[in-house]
Structure formats: structure tokens, C-alpha cells
Amino acid sequence: MIRSGLCFFIFVMFSSLAAEQTRLPLNDYFAETWNTRSGLPHNSINSVAQTNDGYVWIATWEGLARFNGREFKLFTRSEITGLPDSGLRSLAPQADGSLYISGARGGVGHLKERQWIAQNDASAMVNYILKTRTGEMWLALEGEGVTYREFDNGPEHQVLVNLSAYRLVEDDNGLIWAATSDGLYRIENKIAQLVTANSGLPNNSIYSLLLTKQGQLIVAGEKGAWRLVGDMFESIHQLDGESISSLLQDDHDDIWFGTINKGLFRLSEIGLEQLDAEAGLPANRILSLMQDREKSIWVGTNGGVYRLREAPFSSWTKKRGLNGDYVRSVLSRADGSMWVGSSLGLNRIINDKVELIKPAFDQDPLSILSLAEDNQGNVWVGTYTSGLMRVIDKKIYPVINRDNGLLSNEVRALLFDNEQRLWVGSAAGLTRIDADGSLTQFTTKQGLPGDFIMALALDSHGNIWVGTGVGVAMFNSALGEFKGQAFPKQFNAKYAFGFYAQQDFMWMTTDRGLIRFNVITGDIAMLGREQGLPVDKLFQLVAQSDLFWLSSNRGIIQVKQQQVNDFLDDPINTRGQKLQYQLYDEGDGMLSAQANGGSNPAATLHNDGSIWFATSQGASTVIPERIKKTTQISLPTVIENLYVDGKNTPLLYDEEVLFLPPSTSRLSFHYAGLSFIMPQRLNFQTKLLGYNNEWVNRQRLTITEYTNLAPGKYTFMVRAGYPNSPWQDNYKTVNFVIQSYFWQKTSFKLVMFFSLLVLAYGVYQYRLYHYKNIEKQLTIRVEQQTRDLQQQTDAFAHQATHDQLTDLPNRRAFDSWLADNFTDFKQQALPLAIAIMDIDHFKRINDGWSHIIGDRVICVVAHLLSQCGENDASLVARWGGEEFTLLFPNKTAQQAAQLCEELRQEIANYDFSNIASGLTVTVSFGVADSLTVNDYDRLLAQADQALYKAKSNGRNRVEVTSAETFTVG
Numbered sequence: 001m002i003r004s005g006l007c008f009f010i011f012v013m014f015s016s017l018a019a020e021q022t023r024l025p026l027n028d029y030f031a032e033t034w035n036t037r038s039g040l041p042h043n044s045i046n047s048v049a050q051t052n053d054g055y056v057w058i059a060t061w062e063g064l065a066r067f068n069g070r071e072f073k074l075f076t077r078s079e080i081t082g083l084p085d086s087g088l089r090s091l092a093p094q095a096d097g098s099l100y101i102s103g104a105r106g107g108v109g110h111l112k113e114r115q116w117i118a119q120n121d122a123s124a125m126v127n128y129i130l131k132t133r134t135g136e137m138w139l140a141l142e143g144e145g146v147t148y149r150e151f152d153n154g155p156e157h158q159v160l161v162n163l164s165a166y167r168l169v170e171d172d173n174g175l176i177w178a179a180t181s182d183g184l185y186r187i188e189n190k191i192a193q194l195v196t197a198n199s200g201l202p203n204n205s206i207y208s209l210l211l212t213k214q215g216q217l218i219v220a221g222e223k224g225a226w227r228l229v230g231d232m233f234e235s236i237h238q239l240d241g242e243s244i245s246s247l248l249q250d251d252h253d254d255i256w257f258g259t260i261n262k263g264l265f266r267l268s269e270i271g272l273e274q275l276d277a278e279a280g281l282p283a284n285r286i287l288s289l290m291q292d293r294e295k296s297i298w299v300g301t302n303g304g305v306y307r308l309r310e311a312p313f314s315s316w317t318k319k320r321g322l323n324g325d326y327v328r329s330v331l332s333r334a335d336g337s338m339w340v341g342s343s344l345g346l347n348r349i350i351n352d353k354v355e356l357i358k359p360a361f362d363q364d365p366l367s368i369l370s371l372a373e374d375n376q377g378n379v380w381v382g383t384y385t386s387g388l389m390r391v392i393d394k395k396i397y398p399v400i401n402r403d404n405g406l407l408s409n410e411v412r413a414l415l416f417d418n419e420q421r422l423w424v425g426s427a428a429g430l431t432r433i434d435a436d437g438s439l440t441q442f443t444t445k446q447g448l449p450g451d452f453i454m455a456l457a458l459d460s461h462g463n464i465w466v467g468t469g470v471g472v473a474m475f476n477s478a479l480g481e482f483k484g485q486a487f488p489k490q491f492n493a494k495y496a497f498g499f500y501a502q503q504d505f506m507w508m509t510t511d512r513g514l515i516r517f518n519v520i521t522g523d524i525a526m527l528g529r530e531q532g533l534p535v536d537k538l539f540q541l542v543a544q545s546d547l548f549w550l551s552s553n554r555g556i557i558q559v560k561q562q563q564v565n566d567f568l569d570d571p572i573n574t575r576g577q578k579l580q581y582q583l584y585d586e587g588d589g590m591l592s593a594q595a596n597g598g599s600n601p602a603a604t605l606h607n608d609g610s611i612w613f614a615t616s617q618g619a620s621t622v623i624p625e626r627i628k629k630t631t632q633i634s635l636p637t638v639i640e641n642l643y644v645d646g647k648n649t650p651l652l653y654d655e656e657v658l659f660l661p662p663s664t665s666r667l668s669f670h671y672a673g674l675s676f677i678m679p680q681r682l683n684f685q686t687k688l689l690g691y692n693n694e695w696v697n698r699q700r701l702t703i704t705e706y707t708n709l710a711p712g713k714y715t716f717m718v719r720a721g722y723p724n725s726p727w728q729d730n731y732k733t734v735n736f737v738i739q740s741y742f743w744q745k746t747s748f749k750l751v752m753f754f755s756l757l758v759l760a761y762g763v764y765q766y767r768l769y770h771y772k773n774i775e776k777q778l779t780i781r782v783e784q785q786t787r788d789l790q791q792q793t794d795a796f797a798h799q800a801t802h803d804q805l806t807d808l809p810n811r812r813a814f815d816s817w818l819a820d821n822f823t824d825f826k827q828q829a830l831p832l833a834i835a836i837m838d839i840d841h842f843k844r845i846n847d848g849w850s851h852i853i854g855d856r857v858i859c860v861v862a863h864l865l866s867q868c869g870e871n872d873a874s875l876v877a878r879w880g881g882e883e884f885t886l887l888f889p890n891k892t893a894q895q896a897a898q899l900c901e902e903l904r905q906e907i908a909n910y911d912f913s914n915i916a917s918g919l920t921v922t923v924s925f926g927v928a929d930s931l932t933v934n935d936y937d938r939l940l941a942q943a944d945q946a947l948y949k950a951k952s953n954g955r956n957r958v959e960v961t962s963a964e965t966f967t968v969g
Contacts, residue, residue, distance in 0.1 A: 030311030035304030045300030054674030069679030082118025258286025311589025321354030341368025382411030425453030457499030467496030532579025539597025673720025
């Protein structure tokens, strides 16, 4: 039996090798969980399936959920025809794209061409449905055994009784195998035979069955798993004693085992791996397994659904053997190894194995900041507190520190120039170590913009570039001196975190974006937030193929090199364009979106095509080719809903035409791209034939609306696409016709046209016959219009001098009266008083109640003021807004103030509750007279100053300005 288990392992290995695909260790898959908080109706995931259209379906005890990658749509017995209970036990997708569901109370439903078809209920809960090649429906029942129907909704025939059946499978010979509470049954010609211990199976319950792509039967149950070899079952010894509830063979031909209480196992060429609740599973009880068309593994547990997928990024951390998770530097060596420096030491990764590179002498763990390789293949190490070191025979030896010539022990950048001189950038300046060991120091005194060195690079002309916290400098090898390269003030950049040399360009990652410097011409340009980058601060640039990869504190940005150059070459014509980029973060497999910078190299391109980034949670690596292959997977597009004037309208199938009423004014199409790897990054294009024949970019919008379409025939088309990838021929269509009202039809329009011709001819005859009468009527009409025009002129004159809201004289009328009469009063030595009144806190009335209430308040106040004017022959006018003016002929300021006080009290005591509950209104008056002024402008100024005084003294009062208190200027 040991030999048989080994044979099965060898079978898995060779099957996997045949698939010619690499696999990740189980713990390195990117995992996501959905539960009731995410929109599922229940956390027990009894079954997961994917139909041909691309939807993922999830069966729970509280109904069926359909997932499009962004949201769940729920189906319960109220939406599913004939289902006796919402609790579902299993799903059975079919080759024709339809889906059978089954569950509690024996309910069975069939979804075909968007329609639910009711099936006859079974006698007990249906644990599984099997449709055979001959079209028979076999049912595994809880406590009632196994039955079959010769056709859908046909009579039920009993095959097994008085036991619980859990799973059914049909092999290549047409035999039916049944996993039951009594063990495994072999059913041939509708006759069942129990597989006994003589065939190698124990007398225990069998829960799950799997027929592999190679035609081999695997059986799993209460005490482990077995495979059928010839006529005997052989134990898979790695799983002896495990209670296994579900089985799955993936595209690598690896076998997955879901257990009742120990989580998930995978048997592959790597060996047997386990994933349980401690490693991230929602629960250790596995109820179902499924692999979707994008190769992701879906795990149904009693704590939610869990998905494992090969994300674009994977991470190397302490769990995979690194010294520490806080990685500051990554170096790709010519021998194919990757070197990773972290805050707790140095590691070498080769052939997916991690080696520890220890200090040669016992000491505390080294904090690694920078790495470099010389032309002999030796690795040099810059540390945080121990200066410059070197790796010899996988041991780290000290080279130089502050005690023997280095400016600082904090070494953030290392570079070998064309003469193999080593440049050491530290926190206190730059040191050059020549081949003979001599040292040359460079600081701000020698032309550096700053002493805190973070980056070093060599351009195509042999010049050394130095990045500091206050700008960059270039060391001209021919002249032997530094030349400062100040950033333009409009860039507002200071920190230079990294460089990338490309032909005649030097690219710089700074705290304000990506800067391109032409070494030949000196031209400089920047790509920052204003041009569409999502962040200011960039740490490192890696060029790969036609792409730039930029590290930042928010994740890794991928952008096309050509687009970056287009933006920088022609900033004016590209100003209105949108920078197309992808931002990768924790949702793409990174354990932390925070990439590290300030030491080098913080990112690098490895010789196997992978790109490595130093992050706060390990070294994150991405294989661009894997992303490219992902975007080559067929991407289904679906139109989920059509809303006609806000009402959900059932969609027809394929080429059928949907007829809409002529009153249709608004159409809303809801659609999705069924990718579960990057659903939030999908782009969409739509086209409406009959309206426009060009594809319209909708970016990531999943809704398109049309309003007020003319009657006619239309075809709505939509397609989904992966980012930075060609559009696939995956469009979906909806054909519809907006019907016409009778008066919109061509026949009606023709009838109306000829009718109008006849009518026009009749009108012509009528006008000719009555010409004389019309002439008389016209004369009368001209006279009437003349009178009407005079009335309009009078009305316009009234409007010009009166306020439209209150019908009081307006400011123009008031100014005119005052200008015309002020001189007369002065010449006759008669007093003329004026008051300016303002409604207190009027803005609060508008804000607290409304502008309509404010207008009504103004009208009431105007009415009260008008009554005063009628009583004492004063003139009241609306000055503007909430201000009014009152003229008191033959009255001094004191006499006018007395009248104003009466008005103030009347307004304060007035009941405004009929306008708004709780509303009270007060007013303030400023009063002055003509006795002490010589022109009416000075009179108005005095009254206005008095009003200001009233407001300053608390409002709801009357203030008088006399000659003694009035000041000019």
C-alpha cells in the first residue's frame, strides 16, 4: 500500500509536468474572502459553479447568489419558479450553458436561456444532480437514497433506499458511482452493488467522488481517500484518517481535498500542502471546491467563500525564509540569483530557495540599505550602522566605516563606474574608493547640492549622477568635477530617490514625479500629478519591454513608455488627454502597497523577466508575462439589465427584437465583464447602431444611458476589455425597436401633408374673399394697438419707478424725488427728514426658512410702512434688498425718529406666525434731516451712518445723526 500511495504521487507529478505549467506554493496564492458582509445571503457555501456565460453561482441555505466579479445578485424562491424553499444544496452546470439547482424540501430548478423552469420536487433534500449522457436525471437524496428520471419532470424510479447519497459520477463506460452513508455503490443497468472491503475500501461513509481527466476514479470519505486501479482501490496514504468532503482536479492536474475539520489539502509535485483557518481560511469545514475558467480555486466553507488565485504580484517574506520583512534593497546578479537586503540582514534567493548570508563575525543583525555587484561578480553591501561591507564565500566582511575614512556608517547607495572605482553614497557625503584603495571625499564643499546621498547612477557618457535630499548633481569624468543640476522652480522637486539611464536620457524619480533630463541638450521635463500620475512621490523606475514600472508609497505604477514620452515631448497638445496607467497594490498580491525608497537599488529587473520591489512587507515580485497571459484569457461580456424609464425590462435571447412603447424616453443598460481576477480594472466600449456607428469609450463605467431616442430600430452593443490590451471580439447586443405614435408614422405624415395643402388653398380663397373686411378690421386693430401701446408705455414707466415685489417706489423714484425737491426745501428753510430702515438679520430668515418666506416678510414690512406714509404724507420706497427709505417732508430728524419708533414697535409686535411658525422680525432705523447739510447726498450719508450706529448698538432701534455727531471721511 505504501507503493500505491507513491504511485499516486508519481501520477500527480507526471500529470503536472504534462501540463507544462509552474505552480505557486499553496501559501503564496493570493486569497480573498466573501461572506454575508460582502453580500452573500448565508455563510455556508454548499456549492460553487461557473456557467458557460462566465457567471459564478453560489448555493447557500438562504438562496442562490450570482457573482459578476463586482457584486452579488440574489435569487430566492420568490425569483425562482416552483422552488419550495430558498435553501440550496448543490449546483449542476451543463454543457449547453444551463444550470440545475437543488436543495431543501426536494426542490429542483433549471435555469435555461435566462428563464427558470420548475421541476418536480423530489421526496427529500437533493444533495446532488447528475445528468447522464443519455439525458437521464439522477438524484442523490438525503435519507432516501438514489433515484433517476428518464427525462426532466419525468416519473421517479428508485435505485437505492434507506440511506443518504452525497455524490454521483458517471465514468467513461456509462457506470454510475454513488457516494453514500453506507459506502460506495457501483450502479450498472440501474442495479446497485456495494463496493466492499474486498475491493480495498473500508466500511465507512463516502462523501465525494472525482473522475479525473485521465479517467481515473478517486473516492474520498470519512477515513481518507482512495483511487481505483484496475478493480482495486488503493489508499492515498498522505491522507489516511482524514475526513474528506470534497475533491477537485485543477488545470495542473493537482488534486485538492476539502476536509470536514482540517481545512484544505493539495497534492502536487511540490508534495502535500495544507491550508487551514490559521493560514487564512474562513473556516476549516470545506463544503465545496471549484476551479473557474481563469484558473482560480474557489473554496466553499461554512464561514464564507474563499478564493485562491495566482495574483500578478507575489512576496518573499520571513515566512518564505527572509531574515526580515522590511526590505530596503534588491539586487539581480548575473548568476541568476536575487539578493535581498532587509532591516534584519541579507539573503540570497536562487532556484526559489532562500539562503542566509551571515556576518563573518558574531554581531547583531545587519540592517542592509544598499547593494552593488562589481565586474568580478562580488557583492558589496551598504549598511545602516556598520558602513561598507563585502560578501566573500557567503560571509559578510567589513571593508570601511567611519573609523577608517568613511564619512558616515549609513551607506544608502553604491556604484561602480567605468573604471571600476567604487562610489559610496552616505548620509554625510560621497566617498570614492579607487582601485589602489585611496579615498576621495565629496561634500557640499566640492559641489554637491547636499550631503545626504540617496541614489547613484552612471549615464551613457560615463558621468556619475548623485541624488540627494536637495537636488541632483552630475560628476563630469572628463573634467573631474561636479556640476549641479537644479530642478526648475515650477517643478517644486527636491528629493531625488532614484535614476534610470536610457540612451541620452537620465530619468529621475523624485518627490514631485518623474523627471526626464536630456544629457545632450539639457532639456528637462516632468510628469507629475498635473499630467495624471496618482501620486507625487516616486522611488524607483524599472524599464521592461515598452513599459515603465514606478514604485511608490501607494503601490506600483505601470505606464507605457511611449505615452510618457508623448506627454513630455508635447505637453500642450496632450494637456487634455488622460494618462493611462495601472496602479497595483494589496489587491494584486502585494502584502503592502508601501514600496521603500531612499536607498538603492530599491527595485530591479531580474534576468528571468521578473521585476522585484523592496517593500515594507517583504520583496514583492511581478512577472509581466503572467499579467500579459491573464489579459489574453477570453473575457465574457454580459448585459445584465435594461431599464426602460426606470423599470427593469426582461431581456430577450440572442437575435430577438425587443419592442418598446413610443413613450420611451430613457434607456439604461447595465453590463459587466466576467473577469474575477481584475474586475475593477476592466474597460468598456459601447455602440448604438441606428444612433452612432462608432465605439464609445466608457472607461470603467458599467452603465450607459440614452435619452429621447427617435422612433426606429436600434442595436446596442457592448464589449469588455482588459487594461492595456487589444479589444476582444466579445461584444453582446440587444436589438430593440422604439415604436412610433400614429402621428409619427410616414403614412400619417403624408396624409397630413396633403391635408395641409388643401387647407392652405382653402385659406387662400377665404383670405381673398374677405380682403376688404380684413382691411377695415386692420384699421380698427391699429387704433386699438396704439391705445394698447400707450397703456404698455405707462405700465413700463410705472415698472421703472416701482419695486416689482412690493409695488413701492424704487430707489430710482426715491432719488429722483429727493433730487427734485431737496433744493426747494432748503430755499424755503423747511425741514426735510429721511430715514433708512433695514430688516434685522434678514439672512437668517432666508437661510432658516427660505427665500420665499423672506419675500413675504419684505411684503408685510412694506405694507406696514405704506400705512405710515398714508397717515402722515411721508414717502416710502424700497431702497434695495431688505432696506427701505422714508421721506418726511416738513419734519425734523427728531420728529421723524418718533414716527420711526412707532413703526419699529409696530413691526416688532406684528404676528408673523401666519407666514412661518416661530418667526419674529425686527428692524433698525437711521434718521437724519436737511437742517445741517447742503446737498441730499450728505443727507443720505448721515442717515446711513445712523443706521450703521443702530446696528452696532444691537439692532431693533432708532438712531438719529445730528450735525454734532456726523463726521465726514
